[in-house]
Amino acid sequence: MPDIQSAVSLQSYNTLSLPARAEFFCRVETLHGLQEALCWARDRNYRVTVLGGGSNVVLTADVPGLVIAMGIPGIELVGKQGVQRTVRVGAGENWHQLVRTTLSRSWYGLENLSLIPGLAGAAPIQNIGAYGVELSERFHSLEAVHIQTGDTVSLSRADCCFGYRDSVFKQGGRDQYVISSMTLTLSSEPELRLDYPVLQQALAQKNPSQLTPELVSDVVCEIRRSKLPDPLDLPNVGSFFKNPVVPVQQAVMLKAEFPDMVTYPQADGNVKLAAGWLVDRAGWKGVTRGNVGVHKLQALVLINTGGCAAELLALADEIRQSVLTKFGVSLELEPRVYP
Ligand code: FAD
Ligand code: NAP
Numbered sequence: 001m002p003d004i005q006s007a008v009s010l011q012s013y014n015t016l017s018l019p020a021r022a023e024f025f026c027r028v029e030t031l032h033g034l035q036e037a038l039c040w041a042r043d044r045n046y047r048v049t050v051l052g053g054g055s056n057v058v059l060t061a062d063v064p065g066l067v068i069a070m071g072i073p074g075i076e077l078v079g080k081q082g083v084q085r086t087v088r089v090g091a092g093e094n095w096h097q098l099v100r101t102t103l104s105r106s107w108y109g110l111e112n113l114s115l116i117p118g119l120a121g122a123a124p125i126q127n128i129g130a131y132g133v134e135l136s137e138r139f140h141s142l143e144a145v146h147i148q149t150g151d152t153v154s155l156s157r158a159d160c161c162f163g164y165r166d167s168v169f170k171q172g173g174r175d176q177y178v179i180s181s182m183t184l185t186l187s188s189e190p191e192l193r194l195d196y197p198v199l200q201q202a203l204a205q206k207n208p209s210q211l212t213p214e215l216v217s218d219v220v221c222e223i224r225r226s227k228l229p230d231p232l233d234l235p236n237v238g239s240f241f242k243n244p245v246v247p248v249q250q251a252v253m254l255k256a257e258f259p260d261m262v263t264y265p266q267a268d269g270n271v272k273l274a275a276g277w278l279v280d281r282a283g284w285k286g287v288t289r290g291n292v293g294v295h296k297l298q299a300l301v302l303i304n305t306g307g308c309a310a311e312l313l314a315l316a317d318e319i320r321q322s323v324l325t326k327f328g329v330s331l332e333l334e335p336r337v338y339p
Contacts, residue, residue, distance in 0.1 A: 002026040002033045004040060004066070013069060014054035015117060015231035016304045016312070020338075022049075022067035029071040029092065031145070031152070031180050038150055038178065041066040048147050049338060050178050052119035053094070056126065056237055058337045060309035070121050072180055075101055083189040086140060091121025091179045095128075103214050107186040109138045111213040112193055114220045117231065117238070121179040125169045126334070127162040131220055132196035136162035140185045144177035153177070164272075165242055165334065192216060198223055227297050239300040240316055241275040241331040254327060275331055276300040282322045289315050313337070 008025035011017055024046065028034040041048050047065030051057070071092040079086030085107045089098055095118050099110045112133035116123075123135045124142055141156050155177075161168040169177065190213045194200050202219045203211060229236055246254075251263050251271035258281070262274040279285070280299040287294050291307030292315050302312055320331045 001036045001040070002028050004037070008067070010051070010054070010059055010063065010067065013051050013067075014057055014059050015235060016054075016058060016237055016309075017231075017235040018059045018304065018309050018312075020059035020309075021062045023062065023064050024066045025069070026066065027069040027071045029073065031072065031143075034068070034072065034145055034178060034180055035150055035152075037066065037068055038145060038147055042148070042150065047339075048175075048178070050121075052091070052122035053117050055117035055231065056122065056335045058237065058309055058312065058333075058335050059339075060313065060337060061339060063339050068178065070119055070178075072121075074181065077105075077107075078183065083187045085186045085188055087184045087186055089120045089182050089184065091119060091181055093120040094118075095120055095123060099217065102186060103217055106188055108188070108190045108213045109184075109186040111217040112196070112199070112220060114217040115224045120182060124160055124162075124167055124179060124182060126165045127160075127167050129165065131199050131223075132193050134162070134164075136160075138184045138186060140183040142179050142182040144179045146177055147175070152180075164245065164266075229295055229298075229301060229303060234295070235304040236295070236301050237335045239275070239334050240302040241279065241300060241320075242334045243272050243275045244278075244329050244331060245270045245272050246329065247271070250328075254329075258327070273329060278323045278327055278329060278331070279319055282319065282326050284319050284322070289318075294319070 004024055004026045006024050008022045010022055011019045026037050028037055049063050049067045051067055051069050072090040073092055074090035075093060076088045077085060078088045087107055096115050098120055099114050102110050112131040116128055116130060128135045139157050141154055143154050145152050192211060202223060248269060248271050254261055262277045264272040266272055276299045284294045285299040286296040290311055291305045292311045293303050295301040295303050304312060323329055323331050
């Protein structure tokens with residue numbers, strides 16, 4: 001049975017460094033331990049909250065019930081067919097370490113997703129994506145425990161209903177499952193994805209024979225370090241707002257009024273707008289409000305320099321209002337707000 005403690009500070013368990021506490025807290029390192037912890041909470045009718053790296057949550061107050069810190073390890077080759085490598089990953093593995101480990105074993109496909117903070121088990125929640133690749137493209141299935149029944153289930157890619165920074169775990173399956181492991185389909189043959197413009201530019205000077213997945217990973221890390229604050233230096237949760245996707249007619253009208261607006265047509269006919277551009281053009285880059293603010297290089301990133309969740313959410317609200325007033329576009333928060 002995992003060691004369950006009470007009134008545990010979660011400040012070091014969330015990358016915004018917000019000072020909330022868990023009513024009860026435990027770390028699980030096995031599937032059995034996870035099942036026992038869930039059973040303990042179920043017997044007492046306690047709410048369950050799972051934390052990975054805490055890099056996509058805003059803790060506004062103490063969290064009631066049981067907070068489970070995911071620590072189930074494991075990176076294992078479970079299938080091999082032609083160039084295809086099927087790899088099973090424990091939900092507690094650090095995502096970036098996983099990317100580097102797969103590269104070192106010549107299992108390719110995760111390189112564009114280098115340096116995303118957090119743990120593997122959270123990756124399906126918002127279908128993490130960066131530099132032109134989304135988790136869903138490498139995903140095979142996952143194993144999870146149903147919180148209310150304790151049953152273990154296996155969910156396929158179709159079951160997960162992946163969308164743009166979205167999945168069933170943010171919709172109908174919200175708060176219903178704890179993911180314990182995930183299976184990915186990687187390849188022993190590099191298949192580089194270099195269509196993302198910033199990545200293309202950064203690699204333009206390279207000799208094509210030098211282009212390897214390891215180099216792509218290194219370059220993605222370099223680009224990220226040059227413009228994104230490290231949460232250990234400047235607490236943040238990455239993008240505070242999702243990129244809005246609007247109907248094409250709205251995008252055409254916006255483009256007529258703001259010709260330099262950044263727009264990306266989507267396969268379904270809608271148009272994705274860059275939330276960072278909207279926030280920047282509404283005048284927010286580098287603005288501070290007390291001990292919270294908007295990062296000076298990346299308008300999508302809100303930073304906490306010693307403030308509280310209420311200040312941060314008030315700033316986010318001010319930004320949303322001003323973007324709505326200026327562009328008529330409603331921004332949605334990307335991180336999950338607790339409790
Ligand atoms: P947490 O913040 O701990 O949890 C997030 C949500 O997932 C919570 O609702 C939690 O309950 C749930 N959850 C976590 N683990 C499990 C589990 N095992 N089972 C069930 N539910 C679970 N995101 C991107 O998509 N692309 C990026 O490029 C990117 N860059 C970032 C850069 C920075 C500097 C930062 C700070 C964040 C960035 N993010 C990015 C956001 C974040 O890193 C990802 O969403 C990441 O997957 C969150 O992982 P985590 O373990 O920290 O999740
Ligand atoms: P960027 O390269 O300055 O681009 C700004 C936005 O434009 C991005 O959000 C990206 O959308 C979109 N974009 C750029 N080129 C595109 C293309 N060819 N097709 C479709 N969309 C395009 O972005 P950035 O802020 O430095 O981030 C770089 C990458 O890391 C992005 O993929 C971003 O999603 C990811 N990232 C995510 C977070 C997070 O917390 N979610 C934090 C930091 C970085 P997409 O976001 O859809 O890619």
